[in-house]
Amino acid sequence: MSIVFAEIVRTDKLFIGFCSLIKRPFLRTFTLQLVINMKRILILGSTGSIGINALNVIKQFPGKFQIEALTVNTRIDLLEPQIDEFKPRLVVVKDDKLALELKKKVKGKCEVLKGIEGLCEAAAECDYDILIGAMVGFAGLAPTVEAIKRGKRIALANKETLVVAGELVTSLCRKHDTELIPVDSEHSAIYQCLVGENINEVEKIILTASGGPFLNKTKSELSNVTVDEALNHPNWKMGNKITIDSASMMNKGLEVIEAHWLFGLPKERIKVLIHPQSIVHSMVQFVDGSIKAQMGIPDMKLPIQYALTYPERFKNNFERADLPKISSLTFFEPDFDKYECLKLAFNALEVGGTSPCIMNAANEVAVDKFLKRKIKFSHIPELIETALNKMENHKAPDLDAIFECDKETREFVTNLK
Numbered sequence: 001m002s003i004v005f006a007e008i009v010r011t012d013k014l015f016i017g018f019c020s021l022i023k024r025p026f027l028r029t030f031t032l033q034l035v036i037n038m039k040r041i042l043i044l045g046s047t048g049s050i051g052i053n054a055l056n057v058i059k060q061f062p063g064k065f066q067i068e069a070l071t072v073n074t075r076i077d078l079l080e081p082q083i084d085e086f087k088p089r090l091v092v093v094k095d096d097k098l099a100l101e102l103k104k105k106v107k108g109k110c111e112v113l114k115g116i117e118g119l120c121e122a123a124a125e126c127d128y129d130i131l132i133g134a135m136v137g138f139a140g141l142a143p144t145v146e147a148i149k150r151g152k153r154i155a156l157a158n159k160e161t162l163v164v165a166g167e168l169v170t171s172l173c174r175k176h177d178t179e180l181i182p183v184d185s186e187h188s189a190i191y192q193c194l195v196g197e198n199i200n201e202v203e204k205i206i207l208t209a210s211g212g213p214f215l216n217k218t219k220s221e222l223s224n225v226t227v228d229e230a231l232n233h234p235n236w237k238m239g240n241k242i243t244i245d246s247a248s249m250m251n252k253g254l255e256v257i258e259a260h261w262l263f264g265l266p267k268e269r270i271k272v273l274i275h276p277q278s279i280v281h282s283m284v285q286f287v288d289g290s291i292k293a294q295m296g297i298p299d300m301k302l303p304i305q306y307a308l309t310y311p312e313r314f315k316n317n318f319e320r321a322d323l324p325k326i327s328s329l330t331f332f333e334p335d336f337d338k339y340e341c342l343k344l345a346f347n348a349l350e351v352g353g354t355s356p357c358i359m360n361a362a363n364e365v366a367v368d369k370f371l372k373r374k375i376k377f378s379h380i381p382e383l384i385e386t387a388l389n390k391m392e393n394h395k396a397p398d399l400d401a402i403f404e405c406d407k408e409t410r411e412f413v414t415n416l417k
């Protein structure tokens with residue numbers, strides 16, 4: 001009887017409207033959850049490009065998702081309207097002073113925590129079903145690990161978490177039976193291509209890359225490119241750090257390591273192809289030669305939605321790919337000599353241990369220096385290579401060793417001239 005009732009109200013917008021009249025957030029969430037299996041969401045990094053896209057996806061499905069907690073670094077100006085619209089029970093601001101300022105402004109509308117401790121506390125103690133990992137950089141690792149230990153579904157955009165601690169993160173997921181669903185469009189594409197398939201029948205995976213804004217520049221021309229040119233990505237609108245990573249192809253390097261840990265394949269079976277149209281998001285080639293590709297317009301809303309609704313697909317009204325208009329799809333091999341960061345990432349994966357962590361920390365500092373116009377674009381791979389040569393590599397590091405390695409590498413690269 002209750003199943004029949006649930007089926008009737010599942011599609012009934014009136015019921016959702018009725019629930020919105022319930023004043024107490026706890027009672028509203030409880031009623032919706034009881035009847036339509038609503039999922040509670042924590043977003044780490046709600047004011048970034050992925051975070052905002054995630055909230056736009058959630059808005060499309062009233063009554064299906066409830067925002068429990070939102071976290072940000074500093075942008076309380078963007079967080080405040082999110083609090084009014086999505087009514088989270090908890091927010092975390094990484095910056096201590098800004099957290100206090102927000103607390104005064106929101107006047108009890110929600111609980112406000114601060115600092116990295118606050119981020120970890122939210123992930124470790126808040127009531128939620130899915131954590132969307134939309135923070136940028138190494139900083140996302142600690143709270144994500146807290147969520148993994150609780151067996152929560154992780155919709156992971158924060159690729160750096162897997163790059164620096166892939167072995168630990170994936171073994172923790174196995175131990176706690178945690179679903180790790182990729183949000184990165186290439187990995188979401190591969191995940192979708194693998195549904196119903198046997199991983200042992202995969203010959204290789206093919207990650208596509210747009211080639212970024214400097215696709216048609218030579219290696220020597222790269223030394224004089226400006227910050228504005230590097231931030232002008234032809235196909236994707238993203239945060240600054242990943243946009244620079246896309247221009248240097250470090251983004252694809254990070255994604256090769258991410259794919260290695262997500263799908264358990266050695267680097268020899270992970271291939272990168274340049275595909276300037278960004279319509280084929282990635283491919284899987286099977287042992288019989290068959291290739292499956294996942295396609296769509298370059299828009300992160302779809303991979304975010306898939307990670308939230310998997311294994312179901314929800315109907316949406318997002319823009320569709322118009323294939324006759326796109327008309328041609330092209331693919332070619334990347335130039336490893338020009339894209340030095342891609343080569344460094346394949347090497348770091350081969351060396352293993354803390355090598356990917358050193359590479360990631362050096363890259364984060366180098367990108368920051370480039371964005372502040374302290375170094376040239378072509379210095380980014382130089383700083384990373386220096387760090388990889390100078391820092392000690394630890395085999396099979398535990399979490400403490402990874403945090404130490406990240407800290408020491410940052411200090412080293414910050415002080416490099």
Ligand code: NAD
Pocket residue numbers: 044045046047048049050051071072073074075094133134135136137139157158159160183184185236237238239240241242300
């Ligand atoms: P962004 O810079 O736009 O947003 C980052 C978010 O994280 C912000 O909300 C910010 O407040 C928060 N944040 C940053 N540093 C923090 C810190 N130290 N402590 C706490 N919070 C912090 O970044 P983005 O483009 O949304 O990317 C987020 C992640 O998703 C990255 O790992 C990126 O590689 C990955 N990703 C992004 C896209 C995209 O389209 N933007 C696509 C695929 C993967």
Ligand code: MG
Pocket residue numbers: 184185186255
């Ligand atoms: Mg990607």
